[in-house]
Amino acid sequence: MRLASLCENQGVGDQVILGALAVTLGVAVGVLLFVPFxxxxxxxxxxxxxRRFVVWGAALVYAMALWTYTLLPLPDPDALRCAGTGLDPFAFVDDVRAALGRSSEPLRDPAVLQLLLNVLLFVPLGFFVRVLWGRGIVIALAVGLGMSALVETTQLTGVWGIYPCAYRVFDVDDLLTNTLGAVIGSMVALAVPRRHWGVPKFVDAEQPTPITRSRRFLVMLCDVIGAWLTAAAVALVFQLALYALGADAAVRDGSAANVVGDAVSIAVWFVVVLATGRSVGDLAVQLRYTGGPLPATLARTLRFAGGIGGYLVLSALPGAWGLVAAAFAVSSVGVMLTTPDRRGLPGIVSGQRLIDARDLRETDAANPRPPAGPGR
Known part of the structure; x- marks a missing residue:
């Protein structure tokens, strides 16, 4: 991937656009994966x-940047100029020597700049391989070589046949310099303490932990993001179905799809709460509402209405109801901050208390039910 020549051929504005695109795509993927994460x-x-979430977010943005800066912008097929290939390994050594001999500022020479950019592009990859996967230099080398080969082959084949020929130069030296960058990145990651490598699995991960404000905020955020994504996905599928079925233009304006998306999202969250007593956010963050004088079905229905369900219903209503939904959300946060154990409105209306879901497993293990005797 000829990054130096690419930077020369593109203006600063193009580079900024590609960078913004990488950040936007990285954030979008991060939102999609937030609740599972x-x-x-x-x-x-x-x-x-x-901090680990930020590192994973940075890795997503880097992955998008690797794609945008090496493959985009795609050329106009009518103006396509086929690129050549460079199959002489270590040719960059002679190029750099020549640059050092003819220039008083070698770092500005395209040959040197090409080498440095190709190395630097893959330094983050080696860093993330060690910090996020817990793998060392050998794996970083293999991943760097494989990723570089994938990018180079994609360019060489004209994006796997979309174009009749390569629109960027395939160079075996790029494989070498990219792989070197991944190895350097792995070595740089040695500065990160070993306890932060890989995906940690703690022995006490099943032990209950305090219910903090940040934990309850995380529940709310997971519920809102999850419900919004569900509604958006259903609305998109419904809208595409309307187009495919040739529905009248008045029906395809998007309003019907939005109504269906909101309705399905509300129904999904209600079924989850009714079946488990917990919202999607509670399930993700390991919280549970328990106890109370009401029957379980009624308590769970009220818990839904006093939490994410009430907000989703108000948000789905037209006109000024959006302001009511915003007021409901603000009130929910305020009540959550002031109630014991952060149980909030769902705990008040259902008469239940909020606990760490792992408390029940611990209680069940300590007090197993006696086996049923004869005649029971």
């Missing part, structure tokens, strides 16, 4: 590590 964190490490 939180759930996995609580089950493997017993909690949610914000």
């Amino acid at each position: 939180v759930a996995l964190s609580y089950r493997r490490s017993g909690g949610f590590g914000f």
Whole structure:
């Protein structure tokens, strides 16, 4: 991947656009994976590590940047100019020597700049391989070589046949310099303490932990993001179905799809709460409502109405109901901050208390039910 020549051929504005695209795509993927990430964190490490979340977010943005800067922008097929290939390994050594001999500022020479950019591009990959996967230099070398080969082959084949020929130069030296960058990144990651490598699995991950404000905020965030994504996905599928079926233009304006998406999202969250007593956010963050004088079905229905269910219903209503939904959300946060054990409105309306879900497993293990005797 000829990054130096690529930077020369593209203006600063193009580079900024590609960078913004990488960040946008990385954030979008991060939102899609947020709830599963939180759930996995609580089950493997017993909690949610914000710093580790930031590192994973950075890895997502890097992955998008690797794609955008090496493959985009795609050329206009009518203006395509086929690129050549460089099959002479270590040709960059002679290029750098020549640059050092002819230039008083070698770092500005395209040959040197090409080498440095190809190395630097893959340094984050080696870093993430060690810090996020807990793997060393050998794996970083293999992953770097494999990823570089994938990018180079994609370019060489014209994005696997979309274009009749390669639109960027395939160079075996790029494989070498990219792989070197991954190895350097793995070595840089040695500065990170070993306890932060890989995906930690703590022995006490199944032990209950305090119900903090941040933990309850995380429940709310997981519920809102999960419900919004569910509604958006259903609305998109419904809208595509309307187009495929040739529905009248007035029906395809998006309003019907939004109504269906909101309705399905509300129904899914209600069924989950009714079946488990917990919202999706509670399940992800390992919380549970328990006790209370009401029958379980009624308590769970009220718990739904006093929590994410009430917010989703109000948000789905037209007009000024959006302001009511916002007021409901603000009130929910305020009540959560001031009630014992952070139980909030769901705990008040259902008459239940909020506990760590792992408390029940611990109680059940300590007090097993006696076996049923004869005649029972």
